[in-house]
Amino acid sequence: MIEVRDLHKSFNGQEVLRGVSLRVERGEIMALIGMSGFGKSVLLKHIIGLMRPDRGEVIIDGQDIFQLRGQALEQLRTRFGFLFQGGALFDSLSVFENVAFPLREKAKMKEEQIREKVLQVLEQVGMAGTEDKYPAELSGGMKKRVALARALIMDPEIMLFDEPTTGLDPITTSLIHRLIRSSYERLRFTGIIVTHEIPKIFEIVHRVALLNEGRIVEVGTPAEIQGSRHPVVAQFISGAIEGPIECR
Amino acid sequence: MIFSWIRRLGAAAIRLLRGMGKMVVFLGINLFWALVPPVRFDQVVRRIRFIGVKSTLIIILTGAFTGMALGLQLFYTLKRFGAEAMLGPAIALSLLRELGPVLSALMVTGRAGSALAAEIGIMRLTEQIDALEAMALNPYRYLIAPNLLAGLIAFPLLASIFDVVGIYGGYVVGVKMLGLGAGVYWGEMRNLVDLEDILDGLYKSLSFGVIVTWVCSYKGFFTGYGAEGVSKATTEAVVLSSVLILGWDYFLSSLMV
Numbered sequence: 425m426i427e428v429r430d431l432h433k434s435f436n437g438q439e440v441l442r443g444v445s446l447r448v449e450r451g452e453i454m455a456l457i458g459m460s461g462f463g464k465s466v467l468l469k470h471i472i473g474l475m476r477p478d479r480g481e482v483i484i485d486g487q488d489i490f491q492l493r494g495q496a497l498e499q500l501r502t503r504f505g506f507l508f509q510g511g512a513l514f515d516s517l518s519v520f521e522n523v524a525f526p527l528r529e530k531a532k533m534k535e536e537q538i539r540e541k542v543l544q545v546l547e548q549v550g551m552a553g554t555e556d557k558y559p560a561e562l563s564g565g566m567k568k569r570v571a572l573a574r575a576l577i578m579d580p581e582i583m584l585f586d587e588p589t590t591g592l593d594p595i596t597t598s599l600i601h602r603l604i605r606s607s608y609e610r611l612r613f614t615g616i617i618v619t620h621e622i623p624k625i626f627e628i629v630h631r632v633a634l635l636n637e638g639r640i641v642e643v644g645t646p647a648e649i650q651g652s653r654h655p656v657v658a659q660f661i662s663g664a665i666e667g668p669i670e671c672r
Numbered sequence: 673m674i675f676s677w678i679r680r681l682g683a684a685a686i687r688l689l690r691g692m693g694k695m696v697v698f699l700g701i702n703l704f705w706a707l708v709p710p711v712r713f714d715q716v717v718r719r720i721r722f723i724g725v726k727s728t729l730i731i732i733l734t735g736a737f738t739g740m741a742l743g744l745q746l747f748y749t750l751k752r753f754g755a756e757a758m759l760g761p762a763i764a765l766s767l768l769r770e771l772g773p774v775l776s777a778l779m780v781t782g783r784a785g786s787a788l789a790a791e792i793g794i795m796r797l798t799e800q801i802d803a804l805e806a807m808a809l810n811p812y813r814y815l816i817a818p819n820l821l822a823g824l825i826a827f828p829l830l831a832s833i834f835d836v837v838g839i840y841g842g843y844v845v846g847v848k849m850l851g852l853g854a855g856v857y858w859g860e861m862r863n864l865v866d867l868e869d870i871l872d873g874l875y876k877s878l879s880f881g882v883i884v885t886w887v888c889s890y891k892g893f894f895t896g897y898g899a900e901g902v903s904k905a906t907t908e909a910v911v912l913s914s915v916l917i918l919g920w921d922y923f924l925s926s927l928m929v
Contacts, residue, residue: 469802472806474802474805474806497808498808498809498810499808501805501806501807501808502808504806506802506803506806506807508799508802508803508806509799510798510799512798512799512800512802512803513800514800514803515794515795515798515800525807526807529807529809530807530808530809
């Protein structure tokens, strides 16, 4: 279970998170939606402890991630998988080496077992046969799928997806969503997906939270969010230019 | 007016001190991770290849031309004093104590230091360093500390190659082109060059190895945004490394004289 409590974060005097509180239950996938630049990715990086807040807490199964140091923090992070916006694949490593990387570094497995597992996960994300290619040789969608394979290779309990389909065509977007859903069926992770894919994302998540001006405005099931009368939620879902959300 | 000027000067001084403090802390963290086992030998070897092996050709070229230029200049200068016989030791001492460590460090800064800063900077911008942390890997231990160790190993070796090639460059000019006796060239060198001279150069290149990999890694690790940020980080890395090499060289030389 992930619980964010009163999280505040400023950059150069500009407050990006203004007291975010959010609770994601174990085994639940939550979509985090909101305008670009309103702190969704920043929130996600706080949840895994890549950023430190000005104040507030992120509690993962009873442990405040910001109180952990050294091995305790590393141990907690091994429970996470993180799909970065641009994939964050290591340029100097091949597809196979990228996906095998967490296993080689963290799991005590024989090279044969690693090979077997990497090929299996690459097969699951539809990237079999690309093991020897390098990230520079892949399209945007392929990079995302390899990054997804790398994020899933350690069978994480918590998956964080930072805009997994941004910049992809509608068919690849549906494919990535299906991969997320199928990996969820297999691993039953707790997940947070930062996304702009509305309404497509509603098909694969349990609940949706809307972040606006550094605060969570509303949390609900996809049906509740779609039927919300909250003016900010209604404007965001409809995509109307006029309304309480200030377009920057 | 005066107060605002003083305030701005004070703010700049605080910024500078803060930046220097951050750099020193960065060095301390990475030296710690470089020395705490298990050391990432695979990464160290990879970085030695990047910093050292790939710089060998440029070091051979610059070493040869430096030795040849020294041979030419020193031969005619020493001839004025009737001391051409001292050409061998003069070249060897100049290279071993000063030019070898300094010029090889400057060349490696230009070739590998700038690339190091750019590579780490791009890794930062494309979230590859965040990805390491998200995978529960310590980026200092995995990425930066191996650079320091590689610098400590590669720089003295490169300086030694520079020295040897430079001495042979001086030999080609002094002996083969200008007619000095080969026995005189090597014999006087053997008489006047001590182990201490070689060790002084070695200590210098060891410290340059730390300076270059530290500064270039730091600038890349804390790069600004976008292509401009990486370009600025790379330039600053090369300029600061070069200035520190020359400044530190003077400091060490004054201690070693």
